[in-house]
Amino acid sequence: MGRKKKKQMKPWCWYCNRDFDDEKILIQHQKAKHFKCHICHKKLYTGPGLAIHCMQVHKETIDGVPNAIPGRTDIELEIYGMEGIPEKDMEERRRVLEQKNQETQKKKQNQDDSDEYDDDDEPGPSFQQPAAGQPQAGYIPPMSQPGLPPGSGAPGIPPGSYSGIPPMMPGVPPMMPGMPPVMPGMPPGMIPMGGMMPPMMPGVPPGIPPPVAHRPGLTHMPQVPPAANVLTRPAVSAAAALSAQPDVTKPLFPSAGQSQPTVSGSPHTPPSTSSDPLKPTFPAYTQASAAVSSPSAGSSTVSKPPSTVTSKPATLTTSSATSKLIHPDEDVSLEELRAQLPRYQCSIPRQGQPTAAAPSAGPVGGIMAPQQHGMRHPIPGQYGGPPQGLPGFMPGRMPPYGQAPPVVPPGYQGAPPRPPMGMRPPVMSPGGRY
Amino acid sequence: MSLFGTSSGFGTGGTGVFGSTTTDSHNPMKDVEVTSPPDDSISCLAFSPPTMPGNFLIGGSWANDVRCWEVQDNGQTVPKAQQMHTGPVLDACWSDDGSKVFTASCDKTAKMWDLNSNQAMQIAQHDGPIKAIHWIKAPNYSCIMTGSWDKTLKFWDTRSANPMMSLQMPERCYCADVVYPMAVVATAERGLIVYQLENQPSEFRRIDSPLKHQHRCVAIFKDKQNKPTGFALGSIEGRVAIHYINPPNPAKDNFTFKCHRSNGTNTTTPQDIYAVNAISFHPVHGTLATVGSDGRFSFWDKDARTKLKTSEQLDQPITACCFNHNGNIFAYASSYDWSKGHEYYNPQKKNYIFLRNAAEELKPRNKKW
Numbered sequence: 001m002g003r004k005k006k007k008q009m010k011p012w013c014w015y016c017n018r019d020f021d022d023e024k025i026l027i028q029h030q031k032a033k034h035f036k037c038h039i040c041h042k043k044l045y046t047g048p049g050l051a052i053h054c055m056q057v058h059k060e061t062i063d064g065v066p067n068a069i070p071g072r073t074d075i076e077l078e079i080y081g082m083e084g085i086p087e088k089d090m091e092e093r094r095r096v097l098e099q100k101n102q103e104t105q106k107k108k109q110n111q112d113d114s115d116e117y118d119d120d121d122e123p124g125p126s127f128q129q130p131a132a133g134q135p136q137a138g139y140i141p142p143m144s145q146p147g148l149p150p151g152s153g154a155p156g157i158p159p160g161s162y163s164g165i166p167p168m169m170p171g172v173p174p175m176m177p178g179m180p181p182v183m184p185g186m187p188p189g190m191i192p193m194g195g196m197m198p199p200m201m202p203g204v205p206p207g208i209p210p211p212v213a214h215r216p217g218l219t220h221m222p223q224v225p226p227a228a229n230v231l232t233r234p235a236v237s238a239a240a241a242l243s244a245q246p247d248v249t250k251p252l253f254p255s256a257g258q259s260q261p262t263v264s265g266s267p268h269t270p271p272s273t274s275s276d277p278l279k280p281t282f283p284a285y286t287q288a289s290a291a292v293s294s295p296s297a298g299s300s301t302v303s304k305p306p307s308t309v310t311s312k313p314a315t316l317t318t319s320s321a322t323s324k325l326i327h328p329d330e331d332v333s334l335e336e337l338r339a340q341l342p343r344y345q346c347s348i349p350r351q352g353q354p355t356a357a358a359p360s361a362g363p364v365g366g367i368m369a370p371q372q373h374g375m376r377h378p379i380p381g382q383y384g385g386p387p388q389g390l391p392g393f394m395p396g397r398m399p400p401y402g403q404a405p406p407v408v409p410p411g412y413q414g415a416p417p418r419p420p421m422g423m424r425p426p427v428m429s430p431g432g433r434y
Numbered sequence: 435m436s437l438f439g440t441s442s443g444f445g446t447g448g449t450g451v452f453g454s455t456t457t458d459s460h461n462p463m464k465d466v467e468v469t470s471p472p473d474d475s476i477s478c479l480a481f482s483p484p485t486m487p488g489n490f491l492i493g494g495s496w497a498n499d500v501r502c503w504e505v506q507d508n509g510q511t512v513p514k515a516q517q518m519h520t521g522p523v524l525d526a527c528w529s530d531d532g533s534k535v536f537t538a539s540c541d542k543t544a545k546m547w548d549l550n551s552n553q554a555m556q557i558a559q560h561d562g563p564i565k566a567i568h569w570i571k572a573p574n575y576s577c578i579m580t581g582s583w584d585k586t587l588k589f590w591d592t593r594s595a596n597p598m599m600s601l602q603m604p605e606r607c608y609c610a611d612v613v614y615p616m617a618v619v620a621t622a623e624r625g626l627i628v629y630q631l632e633n634q635p636s637e638f639r640r641i642d643s644p645l646k647h648q649h650r651c652v653a654i655f656k657d658k659q660n661k662p663t664g665f666a667l668g669s670i671e672g673r674v675a676i677h678y679i680n681p682p683n684p685a686k687d688n689f690t691f692k693c694h695r696s697n698g699t700n701t702t703t704p705q706d707i708y709a710v711n712a713i714s715f716h717p718v719h720g721t722l723a724t725v726g727s728d729g730r731f732s733f734w735d736k737d738a739r740t741k742l743k744t745s746e747q748l749d750q751p752i753t754a755c756c757f758n759h760n761g762n763i764f765a766y767a768s769s770y771d772w773s774k775g776h777e778y779y780n781p782q783k784k785n786y787i788f789l790r791n792a793a794e795e796l797k798p799r800n801k802k803w
Contacts, residue, residue: 323695323705325647326727326773327670333608333622333648334709334772335477335524336583339540339563341776344496346521346541 486532494523581607668710694726
């Protein structure tokens with residue numbers, strides 16, 4: 001091999017240490033594997049570019065470069081092809097290559113020295129760094145999650161995991177770490193979950209965008225919808241954030257079985273252990289969920305209906321590039337909004353005046369039933385001759401706002417099921433309003 | 435042709451109200467249309483309990499009325515009676531014996547409608563519109579539970595003008611459900627409270643909402659032993675959370691799923707997210723139905739965590755739904771829910787209630803419930 005022309009003989013990918021014949025191919029590889037947005041599959045050019053894209057378009061932060069080996073996941077390093085590789089990594093690579101070369105040469109030459117096994121060295125260098133660099137890769141399940149600072153150099157996402165996730169259907173709800181084999185005919189609805197599938201959360205990523213869009217509040221944590229929690233559980237669990245469920249105890253609810261006080265809270269711990277394998281394929285999500293902690297969506301706020309999150313008119317209906325809530329931008333319910341309209345204002349705020357006149361709306365009285373025996377004039381004449389016995393409804397005439405004597409409810413035939421009552425029940429008239 | 439009970443083609447069930455309609459977007463599912471629907475948006479639907487023979491459907495509407503229809507086996511619906519309030523009716527429910535219907539209205543009162551006599555009398559009073567009303571039948575007491583926008587939850591013995599009990603809530607009641615001995619109330623500001631009803635109602639636990647948006651509807655589900663074990667909570671953000679009260683593994687057992695959204699897989703255009711207006715559980719299969727502002731209904735199997743079916747899109751939002759007592763009939767109402775504000779309200783537009791044979795479509799997938 002000649003002297004080092006470009007930085008190293010053959011182009012190699014800094015993120016995953018793979019060799020390529022040509023830099024062009026290397027770049028294509030990087031774009032497809034390391035700089036590809038997991039949400040929309042857009043291929044960016046660099047790591048930082050990907051991070052910015054995710055933030056701006058999907059409102060999501062990513063912690064590390066996808067499919068990168070531990071230690072090489074730094075999203076902030078601007079590497080393109082062979083450019084931008086830190087010098088020390090270059091040297092290390094050279095060393096490794098040289099060692100490999102020497103090894104092969106040695107082998108050829110010194111076949112006898114079979115005692116010396118150079119293999120030991122090999123794995124060494126390449127892993128040292130990662131090892132060292134491997135921050136707490138362990139995603140320390142027990143959390144202190146809220147905010148697993150993404151910065152910590154990439155919680156070593158198991159390299160393989162990301163690649164495993166094929167283009168996620170954006171429509172897929174963040175349901176669980178679904179079972180890879182999605183049920184056929186399972187439209188982008190729920191993914192059958194059989195249980196937690198240890199590594200892979202195919203379902204998660206796609207689900208994120210929309211919900212995320214609404215949670216601008218959390219800085220780096222892409223506020224993952226609680227569903228994602230399911231995944232994380234591990235972290236979450238501890239997260240304790242488990243809002244202090246005000247244990248009004250009272251173990252009732254037969255189904256409860258063990259309804260101990262801390263119901264919702266405690267069970268978390270067990271999960272943590274089991275879900276380890278799950279770990280964060282999407283560190284972003286895990287953390288978020290961690291912060292969120294299982295059922296509580298309230299993120300930081302505990303117990304009390306998180307006023308911080310949600311319901312702030314502004315956040316309520318964020319329209320983002322990816323989603324739009326079809327709901328008025330307010331903190332009140334649709335019914336409350338509608339009820340404010342003048343046309344729906346109750347007509348006479350009756351407060352219980354049992355006057356005959358009152359019931360204009362004929363609420364009480366309405367009716368006819370006593371008429372069962374042909375009483376022809378049911379009520380104190382408020383409504384002149386209500387057609388009783390009318391099997392049909394008064395076609396629509398119902399004044400929308402209840403006022404007016406109108407209506408008259410057709411007779412309740414009731415014969416079959418109900419023994420004709422007949423009695424004008426003493427209460428007849430307006431029926432005893434309170 | 436027996437509409438309910440076993441297969442067979444319904445749809446031919448005469449409703450006679452509308453003629454042809456091949457592909458009318460108001461009824462793309464070609465379901466049976468209930469005759470004489472209310473004149474304004476339908477806020478609630480409820481079928482009679484099994485204690486009564488036959489199927490009777492009540493529907494409350496923003497036209498201040500609550501109507502009762504008899505649904506016959508051949509699919510015919512016969513209007514039977516109606517009652518009025520002085521304000522829009524927001525919720526209605528049946529007593530356990532099917533003789534009375536309780537209605538709750540914006541006029542801050544709740545009424546008890548005796549169907550036999552067709553008389554209604556006021557049984558409750560709040561300081562604000564009553565959004566939710568449920569009948570509670572306990573071994574040692576029976577009462578009506580009313581949840582109001584005045585932030586109180588009151589319990590009424592129908593014979594007395596004063597509530598038996600009044601519980602303060604953190605916020606306005608938006609929806610509630612009762613399956614003895616459990617009651618769940620979801621309030622504004624994402625509040626969520628579970629009550630236990632044994633002996634007397636009391637607050638059991640306040641839960642941190644699994645959802646990040648305004649709560650809109652809630653429905654309790656039962657376990658295999660027919661005991662209430664959790665609930666499904668829907669929000670305005672096209673999402674439903676399945677939450678168990680005491681699950682062995684909450685993180686794993688509780689989950690949420692997205693629904694009632696447009697552009698499922700298409701990421702190029704923004705996705706429209708619609709509110710979930712109502713959730714109902716099938717009384718036999720334990721599977722659930724959700725209806726949304728997008729004008730669709732969907733059936734889901736929460737145990738298999740899969741979607742069973744999604745309907746075609748109706749031209750109006752679907753505002754209410756319910757199953758009859760044996761799960762053969764699924765009723766859903768098509769009317770405007772105000773999701774796009776008052777500009778889209780057209781008082782002339784007809785409101786509909788449709789009935790669908792639900793015996794087959796809601797069977798659980800794989801795992802038997």
